[in-house]
Amino acid sequence: MRIVVSGTHASGKSTLIADFAARHPSFTVLPDPFELLDESWDQPSAGLFAAQLRLAADRLLSDEFTGDIIAERGPLDSLAYLHVLHDLGRAKHPDDTFADAGDITARALGAVDLLVVLPLVDDDGIIAGDDEDLELRDAADRALLDLVDDPDVVGDVPVAEITGDRAARLATLEALVEAAATG
Secondary structure, rough: OOEEEOOOOOHHHHHHHHHHHHHHHOOEEEEOOHHOOOOOOOOOOHHHHHHHHHHHHHHHHOOOOOOEEEEEEOHHHHHHHHHHHHOOOOOOOHHHHHHHHHHHHHHHHOOEEEEEEEEHHHHHHHOOOOOHHHHHHHHHHHHHHHHHEEEEHHHHOOEOOOOOOOOHHHHHHHHHHHHHHHH
């Protein structure tokens, strides 16, 4: 099974994946693509998110990872950030950039069995500090939720929006994986 956990920064992705992996060691964890890039990126930029999108897509389409995987972020996350940077006036892209990024994202999501989205909600117990660029965080959350509803990008991949506290999120993800395994 191939699972991608998507969400804006400081939405609980790492925590959910760590909790899930601790109870399901047969799953290979693919870290946030940001962690695999050169650390010289110090600010969010179109180049940074384009690189993350390509990396996230490549690893989902790769034969390198066999068996069950759970990936922190997929190309959809980076596509949302690219849109947001453009909309907030922080980066300008030619229109074909979005089309190419959308095509790459759609192709990669075709290799995914479950897309988990962690939307920002008040009762999730997550408190993001001011250093988290809250404007970018909130805008990326809205953009991600809009993209999840775009069948040209997401296709027919099952999407589950998971909310609640830490325990509730883990229980929901485990129930989804169990249902997929038996169904």
